[in-house]
Amino acid sequence: MTRISPGRLALGAFSCAILAILIAPILIIFLVSFTPTQMLEFPPSGFSLRWYEAYFGDAMWMAATRLSFLVAGLTAITSLVIGFAISIALVRYRFPGKTALRMLVMSPLILPKIIIAVGLYFLYVRLRILGTTGALVIAHTIIAVPYVVMIVTASLYGFDRRLEWAARSLGASPLRAIWLVTLPNLRPAILGGGLFAFVASFDDIILSLFLTRLTEPTLPRQIWVNVQQTIDPTIAAVSTFMTVISVLGLWLVALAQRRSRRSA
């Protein structure tokens, strides 16, 4: 039997406390979402799915949800395409301004989002694309690309370039070699990058506040509006739904990564 030292015990207790603090809000929201009353009350006085009904039955909420999924999905795709191309350039080529490019691409991680939001707001007004879905996707892509680049470059450095050369010596054009050999072997990174991009878009509120119309909000913005105006437990149901979606996404990526690790 292994003896547990007091130090280890203390560390364990500390870690558990941190975890509890991190998880508690999610757990509270989760429980609150099942309340049968009109109030955000904790602990809930009973069990009811009426706020889920209110969420899924409301056209405004559903429109916001659809928009968020659409924007996050498109953002994931565009930032993967752009981020992958940038990653290839950064990892494989030497060119003037490479460091500048790297810093420019990564800067949205450091810049306060509100600065990006204000800047884009004025730009979009001038371009007359403010409030369009495409414009929001572009905005979200700007903040999502750094995540993709960070994850994909890390795994590109570890990727054996000769695999791609082998494909080309066997008759695959450079693009086909990337498609048939590089991408399948970078699948964990692609999935991870895509998920991060999706989430970066899905839970963004600041850019949405500036760049969407009040009549066509994203899900986070709709929550925001709801909190300011009515505050009913619908938002608890919506939050729980969003959490479930995020956890599901993480779980799927982890599953795919484990599978490709096993075959690698």
Place this chain on the structure above:
Amino acid sequence: MANPTDSSQPRVQGASLVLEALRKDFGQAPAVRSIDLDLKPGRFLTLLGASGSGKTTTLMMIAGFIEPTSGAIRINGRDVTTLPAHKRDIGMVFQNYALFPHLTVLDNVGFALKMRGVGRAETRERSAGFLRMVGLGDFLERYPHQLSGGQQQRVALARALVFSPSLVLMDEPLGALDRRLRLQMQEEIKRIQTDLGLTVVYVTHDQEEALTMSDDIAVMEDGRIASHSSPQETYEAPANRFTANFIGESNFLQGTVATQAGEETLVDIAGRTCRVAAEPAAGGGKVASVFVRPERLRLVTAEDRIANAMACRVVSQLYLGESIVYTVELADGQKLKIRRPNRGVGAAIRTDMPLWVGFEPQNARILLA
């Protein structure tokens, strides 16, 4: 070397390969300075050199992965210098194999056929055929990581040959294998090459590999070809000191050229006039290095038993099992290495007796460089 003429394997016509003043600079540093090469169809050429000598860079330029700074590459007379790699139809075997980890053995080998639009059934059949040829007929559905190093090597070989390329490039393909497997694969690669009539350019730093497999050996030094000749000539009559040093062990006896006497040159070494096979460039009075392989030097107990006998004494000896290497010192202090086959206890040299070292004139060369 004679090729086996009869074979059941499908023969392809090997390609000719010409490199003209090929050069590659990486930034300011030249990796390959100037390579000229003319390789006849069906020949097995080895680029032999230390790391950094430019041999892999040269290979990658032939393959089309590295663009030459200047110069030209011709395959079968066609200029391919700027042709993209995937249009060159060159089979390539990489160091550490570079098998696709996400594809089965069969799909790895079938990749080239798929790229060429060959149908599923035929791709499968031809790939399986080549895998049987390399002895892997039972491993079609395995993934590369489920195979041993030697088996992965065979898959890489089958993959590079399945589309019947007329030119095959190999970049240190046996480097990761243990010695026994390496010898076995050397034979197998050589057999397949002669059976199929392939032109092969093979890169290695292993001199033994180069000697056993090649028709031609190009020894590379600092981005240039130091010598290009048959294995026998490379070993017996190296073109220069670098080649002599790089392949096998060498002795360089320092002396001065006395006179040219018909077929032979007389060289004064350690107070003794030695006869050496004639070299046209050797004029009288010049300082010369006389090159002799350790196994061509003989160590005897009587002066009149050998040509070019020079008195010597044994400084040290190294017991290697099948042979013994003696280090001897001449009267003027020069040291030589002599390799003597180990013929048993009775035939051993007694090192406390007066000894002479000598060599036949045709076993020595004068190297001025």
